């Protein structure tokens with residue numbers, strides 16, 4: 001496991017921390033620095049309202065958290081994905097996606113993930129460490145610099161890691177992104193694979209952000225296999241927590257469903273899913289699984305994706321198919337990192353901590369019959 005860095009980075013500091021750090025200077029310096037960091041989103045060295053000496057001192061004492069290892073551009077510039085190196089040796093991914101009406105940044109909350117979902121490159125590569133507030137917030141700032149005049153309006157915590165397992169840092173980041181970066185709570189989405197204590201904390205938190213639950217299976221037998229944390233927090237309890245969230249926040253919960261060929265794309269799966277989600281008036285996001293090199297499991301073919309979506313709709317479920325972004329640049333969570341580590345291992349001859357080097361890859365087998373198709 002990588003060690004947490006001891007030196008804070010520039011976005012780790014709250015406004016109060018910055019005021020304390022600049023004690024003895026005119027109060028407007030705090031405003032200038034804060035405006036440069038959040039409103040303008042530029043590097044400290046480029047905050048032209050600050051004296052040059054102060055800029056270089058700040059840059060040395062409070063460095064940026066993210067060093068770019070790779071940048072991949074796809075979908076004619078509409079998808080940009082980064083692999084960042086963190087201090088201490090861990091690596092994370094961030095994705096910027098431009099749509100007709102908005103630009104969204106998908107950010108990581110942990111380096112790696114301990115949840116070990118069987119179809120996920122990040123989960124199979126294991127857990128390195130939690131991210132700090134600065135490491136989370138800086139992902140958005142760096143993405144916005146690249147977005148230029150396309151306004152970043154939506155943030156989703158759907159990158160590497162389980163946000164609820166790093167709740168305090170995630171929540172402080174949410175407050176910073178809402179209060180200082182100006183993202184409305186309705187455009188902030190926290191995803192979870194079903195950590196109930198986190199969902200309950202979120203329900204008590206002051207901002208009505210969106211909750212997205214990575215469900216992927218609608219019965220405990222299949223979900224235990226796909227999402228091991230289900231053994232601790234089974235579907236019945238998870239749905240109870242979702243109902244509580246909906247009642248407290250008045251925000252519709254959404255459910256993510258990675259469609260895997262012959263595993264969770266049968267008619268029976270659609271019927272079970274509809275039964276669970278209909279009472280919540282929940283939205284279901286169908287995500288054809290991105291192809292991941294080295295994994296036997298395949299995404300559902302496009303024609304079947306459409307049939308599955310149509311069946312859900314006919315059952316009264318509000319379902320949409322999410323367009324896969326950047327399949328040519330390893331845009332599924334953890335793929336860029338896994339491929340980078342594998343490439344490095346191939347060069348150095350080391351086995352490394354690759355997604356498929358520790359023997360834990362669980363390629364979920366389709367049931368022997370594809371009944372009710």
Ligand code: SF4
Nearest residue numbers: 113115117120123161
């Ligand atoms: S799907 Fe999400 S929760 Fe599961 S292992 Fe991957 S990153 Fe972790």
